[in-house]
Amino acid sequence: MSSAKTPNHQSAPVAASNFIRAVVEKDIEQGVYKNRKWAGSPGDAAHQAAGQPDPAKIRTRFPPEPNGYLHIGHAKSIFLNFGLARDYNGVCHMRFDDTNPEKESQEYVDSITDSVKWLGFGWEKNGESNLYFASNYFDFMYRAAEALIENGHAYVDSQTAEEMRINRGTLTEAGKNSPWRDRTVAENLALFREMRDGKHADGSLILRAKIDMASPNINLRDPAIYRVRRAHHHNTGDKWCIYPMYTFAHPIEDALEQVTHSICTLEFEDQRPFYDWLLERLAEAGLLAHPLPKQYEFARLNLTYVVLSKRKLIQLVEEKHVSGWDDPRLPTLAGARRRGYVAEGFKLFTDRIGVSKADSWIDYSTFEDCMREVLNINAERRIAVLDPIKLVIDNYPEGQVEDCFAPNHPLKPELGKRVVPLTRELWIEREDFMEVPSKGYFRLTPEGMVRLRYGYVVKCTGCEKDANGNVTVVHCEYLPDTKSGTPGSDSVKVKGNIHWVSAQHAYECEVRLYDRLFKEAHPGEGQTEDGHDRDFLNDLNPNSVTVITAQLEPSLKDAKPEDSFQFERHGYFVADKKDSVAGKPVFNRTVTLKDAWQK
RNA sequence: UGGGGAGUCGCCAAGUUGGUUAAGGCACUGGGUUUUGAUCCCAGCAUCCGAAGGUUCGAGUCCUUCCUCCUCAGCCA
Numbered sequence: 001m002s003s004a005k006t007p008n009h010q011s012a013p014v015a016a017s018n019f020i021r022a023v024v025e026k027d028i029e030q031g032v033y034k035n036r037k038w039a040g041s042p043g044d045a046a047h048q049a050a051g052q053p054d055p056a057k058i059r060t061r062f063p064p065e066p067n068g069y070l071h072i073g074h075a076k077s078i079f080l081n082f083g084l085a086r087d088y089n090g091v092c093h094m095r096f097d098d099t100n101p102e103k104e105s106q107e108y109v110d111s112i113t114d115s116v117k118w119l120g121f122g123w124e125k126n127g128e129s130n131l132y133f134a135s136n137y138f139d140f141m142y143r144a145a146e147a148l149i150e151n152g153h154a155y156v157d158s159q160t161a162e163e164m165r166i167n168r169g170t171l172t173e174a175g176k177n178s179p180w181r182d183r184t185v186a187e188n189l190a191l192f193r194e195m196r197d198g199k200h201a202d203g204s205l206i207l208r209a210k211i212d213m214a215s216p217n218i219n220l221r222d223p224a225i226y227r228v229r230r231a232h233h234h235n236t237g238d239k240w241c242i243y244p245m246y247t248f249a250h251p252i253e254d255a256l257e258q259v260t261h262s263i264c265t266l267e268f269e270d271q272r273p274f275y276d277w278l279l280e281r282l283a284e285a286g287l288l289a290h291p292l293p294k295q296y297e298f299a300r301l302n303l304t305y306v307v308l309s310k311r312k313l314i315q316l317v318e319e320k321h322v323s324g325w326d327d328p329r330l331p332t333l334a335g336a337r338r339r340g341y342v343a344e345g346f347k348l349f350t351d352r353i354g355v356s357k358a359d360s361w362i363d364y365s366t367f368e369d370c371m372r373e374v375l376n377i378n379a380e381r382r383i384a385v386l387d388p389i390k391l392v393i394d395n396y397p398e399g400q401v402e403d404c405f406a407p408n409h410p411l412k413p414e415l416g417k418r419v420v421p422l423t424r425e426l427w428i429e430r431e432d433f434m435e436v437p438s439k440g441y442f443r444l445t446p447e448g449m450v451r452l453r454y455g456y457v458v459k460c461t462g463c464e465k466d467a468n469g470n471v472t473v474v475h476c477e478y479l480p481d482t483k484s485g486t487p488g489s490d491s492v493k494v495k496g497n498i499h500w501v502s503a504q505h506a507y508e509c510e511v512r513l514y515d516r517l518f519k520e521a522h523p524g525e526g527q528t529e530d531g532h533d534r535d536f537l538n539d540l541n542p543n544s545v546t547v548i549t550a551q552l553e554p555s556l557k558d559a560k561p562e563d564s565f566q567f568e569r570h571g572y573f574v575a576d577k578k579d580s581v582a583g584k585p586v587f588n589r590t591v592t593l594k595d596a597w598q599k
Numbered sequence: 600u601g602g603g604g605a606g607u608c609g610c611c612a613a614g615u616u617g618g619u620u621a622a623g624g625c626a627c628u629g630g631g632u633u634u635u636g637a638u639c640c641c642a643g644c645a646u647c648c649g650a651a652g653g654u655u656c657g658a659g660u661c662c663u664u665c666c667u668c669c670u671c672a673g674c675c676a
Contacts, residue, residue, distance in 0.1 A: 017613065026615090065676055100675060161674055168672055172601045175672090206674050216602040218672050227674040246676045270603055270671050299605085299669090310676095352624060354612050358605055359669055366610070366625060376638060411638075442636080451634060484634065497634050569635045597636040 018355040020080070020296055024088055024261060028057055033260045033291055040128060042256040044140060045289040055126055058090035058260045062116065063097045063134075063253070066108035066234070069325045069332045070115045072346075072367070073301040073308045079350040080298070081263055082121040093257055094123040095132040099249045101233035109234070111325070115333035120343045134253045135235040140287075141244045141252055142196065145207055145226055147285040149188045154225065155181055156191040157208050164206075167213070168221050174214035175221045181210065195228050198241045202228050209248070211277065219270050220277070223247050251275045254293040255282070262293045265300040266357065272297070298355045304521040305364040306331040307536055312524075321540060322517070326578070328588050329517040329544050339514065340564055340574030340590030342378070345371040364516065368591045375564060375572040375590065380408045383420060383453075383499045383553040384567035384587075386511060388427040391444075391500065393458060395477040396424040401502075404454045405485060420553050422455050426500040427551040433474050435463060440597070442495040444474065450496035453568070457482040457492045499568050506551040510586040511573070513546040550587075559585040569593065 027033060039051030060081040064070065070078075085092035094116060098104045113131075123130040148154035157164065157180045169175030183191070195205050207226035215221055225248035230241045244252075251274075254262045262275075272295050279292040307313065308331060316322050316330070325332055328339035336346075349370040353362050383406065402422045408415040433444040444450045449459045458476040466472050482489050517540065524536025552567075559565070559575040563585075567573050571592035575585035 022615075063676095067676085097676070103675080157674095164674080165672075170601085170672060174601095203674060208674095218602080221672085224674050229674080243674095245674075250676085266604070267670060268676090272603090297604085352611075354624090356605090356612070358612085360611065363610060363626090369625070372637090381635080410633090410635080440636090453634060490634090494634090496636090499635080566635085566637085569637075571637095593635075593637050595636070 018298075019357070020084070020261070020263060020298065020355060021087075023296060024058060024084060027260070028088060033058065036258055036260075036291065038258055042132060042137065042258070044256065044287050045283075048258060049289065054258060056085075056089070056091040058085065058088050059093065059258050060085050060090060060261050060263060061093040061095045061254065061257065061259050063095045063250070064112055065097045065100070065103070066105065066112060067100070067103035068108060068310050068314070069334055070112055071308050071313065071333060072303060072306070072331045072336065074115075075119060075333065075346045076301045076350050076353070076355075077263070077265075078116055078119055078121065079347060080355055082116075083350075084261065084263075090260075091125045091128075091130055092121070092123060093130045093132055093259070095253060095257070096134065097246070097250065097253070098133055098135045098233070098235060099244050099246060101229065101231040101236075101243060104234050106234050111334060115337075118333065118337060118343060119346055132253075132257060133235050134249055135233060137249075137253060137256055138236060138240055138244070140256060141249060142242075144252060144282055144285075144287055145192065145244070145248075146189065147287055148209065148225075148281060149192060149207075150185055151281065151285060152185060152210065153281050154188070154207055154209050155183050156188050156195070157181070157206050157222075158204070161203065164224075168218065169213070171218070175218075177213050178208070178222070181222070192226070195226070195242050196240075198230075200228055202230055204228065207242075209274070209278070211274075217270055217273055219247070219274050223274060247271060247274055248278065251278050251293070251295075252282070254295075255279055255288045259293045260291075262295045264295060264297055266297045266359075267300075268295070269297045271295075297357065299357055299359050301353070302359070302361045303331065303364055303367065304361055305516045305518050305523075307518070307523050312536060315537075316517075319537075321537065328512070328514055337562075338574075338577050338588065340375075340572060340588055341371050342374055342564065344374040344378070348374060361522075363521075371591050372572070372594070375566065377411065379564045379566045379572055380415065381406070381410070381568050382556055382565045383501055384511070384556070384570060384573070385427040385429055385499065385501050385506075385551040386513075386548060386567075386570060387430040388501075388551045389430040389433065389471060390473045390503065391426045391428045391433075391458075392473060392475050393424050393426070393478050394461065394475055398424050400424065401504075404483075406454045418555055420454065420555075421502045421505045422452075423502040423504050425503040426452070427503050427506055428474070428498055428500045430471070432496075432498040433460075433463070433471065435471065443498055444476070444496065448496070449479075449492065449494045450498055451482070451484075451494050452478075453497050453499045454484045455500070456480070456484075457494055501551045501553050503551070505554045507554050507557045509550055509552050509556070509584075511548050511550045511589065512576075512587070513548060513589045515544050515546075516541055517544045552587075556585070556587075557583055559587075561585065564590065566593075 036054045037048050037051040038054035062081045082092040157178050167176040208222045211220045213221045275295050282288045326334035403419045404422050405417040407417050437445040451457045456478040458478045461475045463471050464473040519541040520539040523539040561577045561580045564574045572590040573587040579586050
């Protein structure tokens with residue numbers, strides 16, 4: 001059984017090369033970060049200078065904002081950042097980028113740490129937790145802001161948000177300086193302190209970096225770096241009424257943590273000049289020391305047949321198109337886990353898709369293939385009849401129960417075999433019998449022979465039908481000398497091989513068959529006939545889940561939540577984490593087996 | 600239309616300073632094995648690197664022009 005044991009990627013082979021690895025290798029070779037010091041905790045230049053040479057060759061970080069659930073896209077970043085640290089003798093920090101109190105909560109913090117651990121990563125190293133919160137750096141950030149003001153690199157603006165927007169200019173026109181841009185250092189300092197002390201209403205004043213309102217890069221047109229916002233913070237409570245903006249906070253977080261390679265997605269490329277500008281100004285002020293962290297950007301993951309935008313995910317949950325954040329059809333990591341997808345599969349997936357700066361779309365089937373590949377190795381085999389129909393072996397003694405032996409894993413004989421009871425009346429798949437076979441069909445047909453997997457070869461003798469002409473019972477006779485595993489069992493050659501469960505012993509069970517949540521590769525893409533953007537909800541697959549009552553082999557009754565199995569000839573299934581109770585598990589279909597037979 | 604990025608096989612993706620027949624994976628197509636129409640094995644799969652010119656003995660790699668796509672005008676991250 002491949003239960004939900006936490007995987008360990010320690011011994012993973014080095015993944016394919018990519019441009020970020022190339023940078024890291026070059027930096028290590030040239031000793032760029034060789035003389036960095038680390039005092040055992042984040043801190044400014046003076047703090048780190050008193051430390052020891054950093055035992056970590058590189059430091060990376062995974063910095064989610066705790067305002068939502070992690071999804072498959074985050075997995076790419078997680079494997080990238082933690083993987084780099086693992087492969088190059090570094091450390092990857094788990095950091096919560098919690099600078100906007102309004103959207104963040106402890107619930108999200110917990111679910112995020114859960115998901116990262118589930119993927120197999122931890123952040124403790126050298127006796128240090130390496131779990132950090134940006135909000136713990138608010139004191140330093142405040143000090144850095146004052147230093148900027150003192151050196152003439154920041155000013156307090158009294159313009160309204162609307163005025164700021166207008167004066168920022170456009171993509172093709174330069175912006176205009178704020179009338180407040182030339183306040184004196186003393187005035188700026190006094191005003192900023194008043195902001196901190198709660199003397200000004202939310203939105204009335206804002207601290208801006210003083211760079212260049214005519215810069216072709218809009219991010220350099222005096223970006224806002226500190227706003228007044230009276231809100232309770234999940235970590236700092238009501239201590240602050242001013243909060244730093246991402247653009248200001250993030251470089252500082254990286255620097256305080258001695259991060260060497262700060263990796264983010266492409267949309268932050270334009271932000272990099274400010275990242276460097278800020279850190280240089282702070283280094284000049286003596287607050288930070290070289291070498292400073294560097295930012296690198298890679299293309300975010302785009303997956304067909306799913307949506308990964310936070311807004312859309314929230315909408316799906318709130319409007320109850322799915323059962324919750326952990327709905328098995330959702331691309332959230334919590335959903336993926338309930339679906340039965342496994343961490344090793346994510347590892348394979350991220351290795352397989354690579355890391356580059358080219359925008360790309362990965363087909364969902366690539367993701368499914370990765371899961372199949374690891375599940376094939378890890379999951380024990382079991383027998384399940386999903387769409388049951390009776391098969392009666394007319395020449396088999398009534399009341400007789402015979403042991404048949406089924407290997408738990410064809411690739412791992414050491415896992416042994418288990419007993420499955422054979423009786424006169426069995427359940428078989430409805431689709432394994434065809435009264436009028438189509439071309440190429442080689443399962444049960446009238447007069448046809450087929451092997452009952454791990455049992456006898458049987459010959460079909462006919463079937464019964466109800467008033468509507470639907471087959472209700474199939475009849476057959478078995479060939480006594482053909483039992484699997486006995487000498488001469490191969491004397492009768494048959495091509496078909498079907499699975500079955502003793503009707504008397506079967507475990508009748510709820511099974512959920514999941515399919516894609518969306519029926520279109522790019523949900524919501526394109527426009528309607530009257531020129532409006534299409535609503536992604538229109539592309540929802542109405543048949544994304546089918547709940548059935550299946551007949552399972554009796555041993556499945558003992559499955560524990562999160563145990564994964566291959567139901568032979570069907571696919572991979574997992575005992576649901578939430579709805580299974582002891583002795584009565586329910587199963588979710590993770591992914592089907594490949595089926596090369598085109599009907 | 601300004602700035603910043605990206606364009607290599609159906610989908611991803613290597614390709615450091617220009618040097619021989621353009622890695623690898625996935626998919627796909629043949630063939631083999633198989634008591635899962637699964638797995639596994641073996642073979643095949645870009646005279647060509649967005650386009651057009653140019654430099655060179657030699658260019659995916661250098662130069663020029665052009666085309667396409669992504670991204671930036673939150674007191675979100």
